[in-house]
Amino acid sequence: EVQLVESGGGLVKPGSSLKLSCVASGFTFSSYGMHWIRQAPKKGLEWIALIYYDSSNKYYADSVKGRFTISRDNSKNTLYLEMNSLRSEDTAMYYCAKGHYSSYVMDAWGQGASVTVSS
Amino acid sequence: DIQMTQSPASLSASLGETVSIECLASEDIYSNLAWYQQKPGKSPQLLIYYASSLQDGVPSRFSGSESGTQYSLEINSLQPEDEGDYFCQQSYKFPLTFGSGTKLEIK
DSSP states (O other): OOEEEEEOOEEEOTTOOEEEEEEEESSOGGGSOEEEEEEOTTOOEEEEEEEOTTSSOEEEOTTTTTTEEEEEETTTTEEEEEEOSOOGGGOEEEEEEEEOSSSSSEEEEOOOEEEEEOO | OOOEEEEOSEEEEOTTOOEEEEEEESSOOTTOEEEEEEOTTSOOEEEEETTTEEOTTOOTTEEEEEETTEEEEEEOSOOGGGOEEEEEEEOSSSSOEEOOOEEEEEO
């Protein structure tokens, strides 16, 4: 069974940094692209970033480009999202998700990590 | 960016009924469309990809179709567990974008 467990969320002040982790199990992590998606309170879904299985390619939403960095450690089955220069509008539940084998869709999601940016 | 216009924003239907949710893409996405279900307090789950391919484990009462840049999710024989939010997502071009969601209430 695929499991994705996020951690590292919390309450931070505007302008600060935070790093989320997502530990994967139940599948061959090193063979799949991985995504981060966020959902602001009572709002819809916003795709943030994708990293290829071998880290050869990374894609970002314009809203986080230059501030957030997606990375992975295949030896640890772990996905990361480093978030810098956080803003109040970054407040959201952050989900990691496993990429589908043949499409840029997300076929398994974690339970989410809550990030609140507030002074 | 590709805009996904989803409708309706909410709907209410009775057990056993059939409902349809639509997503209109702002440009051709060549069937690269997925549907997700998000139950209250839970993370989203993939229902359909490539417009009409059913994800493993998803009941066959869920189906997807397309007509040009208009995509539809149909749910037949509504069950209580179908209550939740539904989102479409285009997977054709970066940035990947979602529709605004449809809240489905089972009466």
